[in-house]
């Protein structure tokens with residue numbers, strides 16, 4: 001890496017993660033020669049990418065003026081498609097959210113209908129800001145090389161859709177960013193750790209479907225061909241319940257929303273009492289009831305935590321993460337889930353004392369996927385504009401700090 005590339009990587013690693021940086025901090029932390037840093041900063045300010053508000057106009061003499069990204073360098077729209085809603089967020093280049101909006105998706109919607117909802121949400125979000133670059137959080141497995149949706153177990157209409165082409169044609173963005181939603185949310189969880197970023201973070205999401213993502217020293221792990229980590233379709237018991245993917249015994253077949261609904265019904269039929277209205281079953285309501293001492297919901301919630309926990313112990317054995325973050329409606333079970341996971345890790349993982357791993361429940365809201373998609377699209381824009389060392393989804397600090 002030549003000197004100039006190293007300085008640019010240093011500046012953007014710091015600003016992308018922390019929102020801002022000072023010149024003195026950059027030269028100290030990255031051991032940069034002052035003249036090299038000044039030249040790079042001035043060049044980036046001239047290009048309209050960096051901003052140093054305190055140094056605009058008259059020199060104020062303040063030493064610690066903050067460098068940030070210039071909010072006007074671009075407008076980025078993140079969209080997340082889920083089986084029930086589409087979430088949209090528009091941010092400026094400094095990463096500040098300016099607009100958000102969501103629309104309902106009917107379970108029986110065709111891909112054509114979903115596409116038209118995505119386009120109208122995109123157009124609504126960009127009205128005030130002209131052009132917009134788009135990042136899309138896809139609900140299923142997606143071929144990361146061609147941008148085609150491969151399989152979406154929880155939204156069957158969203159299969160074989162040429163997602164990349166669709167966004168190119170309908171948004172004017174020549175290089176939209178398309179990635180699985182759990183991978184994109186993993187980046188959001190990582191950013192939420194500021195300022196104490198873990199070296200390695202594993203994120204598991206328990207919602208309508210189940211998925212995972214891993215980020216190591218700021219870089220998201222992307223497999224060879226498609227998707228992120230299909231945690232939900234790891235087969236745990238080959239003769240087990242039929243999963244909606246076609247296999248038997250997947251984690252999702254015992255801990256996904258459709259499976260929990262079915263198992264609740266079985267419990268009720270067998271005589272276990274519940275106050276739940278089964279015709280209105282949702283995961284959020286199930287979790288609320290379990291936390292409110294509803295007998296059937298509590299029994300099933302406890303069993304579900306015990307089924308999930310060994311999978312996270314396997315993940316820990318493989319990846320040895322510094323932090324595990326649990327998100328999605330089921331994470332609302334809180335300590336019931338955390339305790340089961342901690343127990344499983346303590347029992348099953350060699351050399352992984354539970355106290356050495358931080359395990360926590362996500363604190364991010366339902367717009368996290370859309371917002372993180374917009375941020376990743378912004379990062380991709382910076383990589384391309386400045387010809388930074390391509391790090392694909394997350395041009396962060398690996399190898400620099």
Ligand SMILES: [Zn+2]
Nearest residue numbers: 233243245250
């Ligand atoms: Zn499956």
